[in-house]
Amino acid sequence: xxxxxxxxxxxxxxxxxxxxxxxxxxxxxxxxxxxxxxxxxxxxxxxxxxxxxxxxxxxxxxxxxxxxxxxxxxxxxxxxxxxxxxxxxxxxxxxxxxxxxxxxxxxxxxxxxxxxxxxxxxxxxxxxxxxxxxxxxxxxxxxxxxxxxxxxxxxxxxxxxxxxxxxxxxxxxxxxxxxxxxxxxxxxxxxxxxxxxxxxxxxxxxxxxxxxxxxxxxxxxxxxxxxxxxxxxxxxxxxxxxxxxxxxxxxxxxxxxxxxxxxxxxxxxxxxxxxxxxxxxxxxxxxxx
Amino acid sequence: xxxxxxxxxxxxxxxxxxxxxxxxxxxxxxxxxxxxxxxxxxxxxxxxxxxxxxxxxxxxxxxxxxxxxxxxxxxxxxxxxxxxxxxxxxxxxxxxxxxxxxxxxxxxxxxxxxxxxxxxxxxxxxxxxxxxxxxxxxxxxxxxxxxxxxxxxxxxxxxxxxxxxxxxxxxxxxxxxxxxxxxxxxxxxxxxxxxxxxxxxxxxxxxxxxxxxxxxxxxxxxxxxxxxxxxxxxxxxxxxxxxxxxxxxxxxxxxxxxxxxxxxxxxxxxxxxxxxxxxxxxxxxxxxxxxxxxxxxxxxxxxxxxxxxxxxxxxxxxxxxxxxxxxxxxxxxxxxxxxxxxxxxx
Numbered sequence: 001x002x003x004x005x006x007x008x009x010x011x012x013x014x015x016x017x018x019x020x021x022x023x024x025x026x027x028x029x030x031x032x033x034x035x036x037x038x039x040x041x042x043x044x045x046x047x048x049x050x051x052x053x054x055x056x057x058x059x060x061x062x063x064x065x066x067x068x069x070x071x072x073x074x075x076x077x078x079x080x081x082x083x084x085x086x087x088x089x090x091x092x093x094x095x096x097x098x099x100x101x102x103x104x105x106x107x108x109x110x111x112x113x114x115x116x117x118x119x120x121x122x123x124x125x126x127x128x129x130x131x132x133x134x135x136x137x138x139x140x141x142x143x144x145x146x147x148x149x150x151x152x153x154x155x156x157x158x159x160x161x162x163x164x165x166x167x168x169x170x171x172x173x174x175x176x177x178x179x180x181x182x183x184x185x186x187x188x189x190x191x192x193x194x195x196x197x198x199x200x201x202x203x204x205x206x207x208x209x210x211x212x213x214x215x216x217x218x219x220x221x222x223x224x225x226x227x228x229x230x231x232x233x234x235x236x237x238x239x240x241x242x243x244x245x246x247x248x249x250x251x252x253x254x255x256x257x258x259x260x261x262x263x264x265x266x267x268x269x270x271x272x273x274x275x276x277x278x279x280x281x282x283x284x285x286x287x288x289x
Numbered sequence: 290x291x292x293x294x295x296x297x298x299x300x301x302x303x304x305x306x307x308x309x310x311x312x313x314x315x316x317x318x319x320x321x322x323x324x325x326x327x328x329x330x331x332x333x334x335x336x337x338x339x340x341x342x343x344x345x346x347x348x349x350x351x352x353x354x355x356x357x358x359x360x361x362x363x364x365x366x367x368x369x370x371x372x373x374x375x376x377x378x379x380x381x382x383x384x385x386x387x388x389x390x391x392x393x394x395x396x397x398x399x400x401x402x403x404x405x406x407x408x409x410x411x412x413x414x415x416x417x418x419x420x421x422x423x424x425x426x427x428x429x430x431x432x433x434x435x436x437x438x439x440x441x442x443x444x445x446x447x448x449x450x451x452x453x454x455x456x457x458x459x460x461x462x463x464x465x466x467x468x469x470x471x472x473x474x475x476x477x478x479x480x481x482x483x484x485x486x487x488x489x490x491x492x493x494x495x496x497x498x499x500x501x502x503x504x505x506x507x508x509x510x511x512x513x514x515x516x517x518x519x520x521x522x523x524x525x526x527x528x529x530x531x532x533x534x535x536x537x538x539x540x541x542x543x544x545x546x547x548x549x550x551x552x553x554x555x556x557x558x559x560x561x562x563x564x565x566x567x568x569x570x571x572x573x574x575x576x577x578x579x580x581x582x583x584x585x586x587x588x589x590x591x592x593x594x595x596x597x598x599x600x601x602x603x604x605x606x607x608x609x610x611x612x613x614x615x616x617x618x619x620x621x622x623x624x625x626x627x628x629x630x631x632x633x634x635x
Binding site: 029135168218264265268 | 589
């Protein structure tokens, strides 16, 4: 698999320029599907602009008038911002950790020749067979024995560990695709292999690194089962736990729950829309090659 | 490639072959400089240096990975033999009794059955739907990339958000029933979440909604790997659109479909988040949506029986492993041949 396979699948354009308009039936079909996919999300976002009285009177109606109070309340609460901070720290540190450790390990697996290389790759690849759900009970015990309960470190380290297999599988082909000539030229110029790693490999592997980083960030941002086991103290809650706690605490205040829920998904949505091509491209590249 | 490389089938090959297997044939990439380095004898000092470099670079990843992925899984096998409340070292060795309890517990049988239904129905519901959507989106048309992104959005949103949103919408006095009433279909209004005959279908609907976008993206990538010349040639020979899809596209999409099915099956066996968020730990079994994973959490950690919870984890793992191995052996094996055709036409 070369780096070129991890490219964004592009629409096939006819050779003579702009895309044609398809038939109306196809557009209608596509519109229906998109509407079905977006309706629940819009329900959450728009529902946050209604009052509970409005929701009770007509559960499926539009806001009339639009009320900003729910969103203002959530944005004014320290609980929400504390959870945003926890989620951000966990996601950022996880991403950095995954990229750093993954890149270093992938570099060795891609460009060093040594007897145990195949075995090492197989060990990491085997990690794909152990989703976090399976390992969660013993993982909880390991984290507890390390004294990391209720700390973000307690979720960051396992998240890094469980993201490594995918990361390595995506990055190794990228690093391998770097032409040997570059490395040889660098060596002739007196560049050690480690210096080559910092000066050439890291910049050249950037597209793969970004893909891997985004996947790790979103996975951490959305992670549920691990924080559920590790974080019992409300002060350490990440957003998914916060949403759930909020939903049960304010179960009668539907409008505010909707506002809280929609605010919590904004960062992942923004991240996704900025890097959409990379995520989609990375996933397809990873499976296709 | 990732999935195929990581396959147990691949793992069973001689270790040295594995990294090589990771190479795509489409990249007749020159072997690394390392190859040459290995074949030319070097001073011993240089070898030591290489070993240190390897240790420094791989060490941290390996330690974290072994410590938080492999070690816990191994420990689960050990703890599973004990009656253990999770405090202090386990001492009350009870052999296989936990496992006997699991296989005699009708609640576990139900959970296992629900998992099977989810595995099968996810394939049946999402496969054809995603295939149709991918075919639709593969035709050149304006707004294609926007539609592709929008279909993928539910996949990116957190399970908690999805679960909270849907459970509010599906309450008896929620938005869906309200909408049905408004358009004159009030008779169709249901207790979507707690009617045991219906709840698992509700769950399947939500699963389809959330994960179909992922399947569409995979299929689209597969479709775009099929050379246009083939369909053009068939068109010239007078084949209809559907004939082309049936006879050319579908067979060539085979490897993608099989990998997607593999991911879907494993994901369905591990399903936890959505069920636990929407139905909670108690209601899921009465509503008929419990899964092996929710059973594990409810009877292990929440009940304080960590020995038992670990035994359930082992069962869940073994079931997934057996399914994965069988699938690799009998389904994905065809892709050794399939991969060749896939490559020659690329």
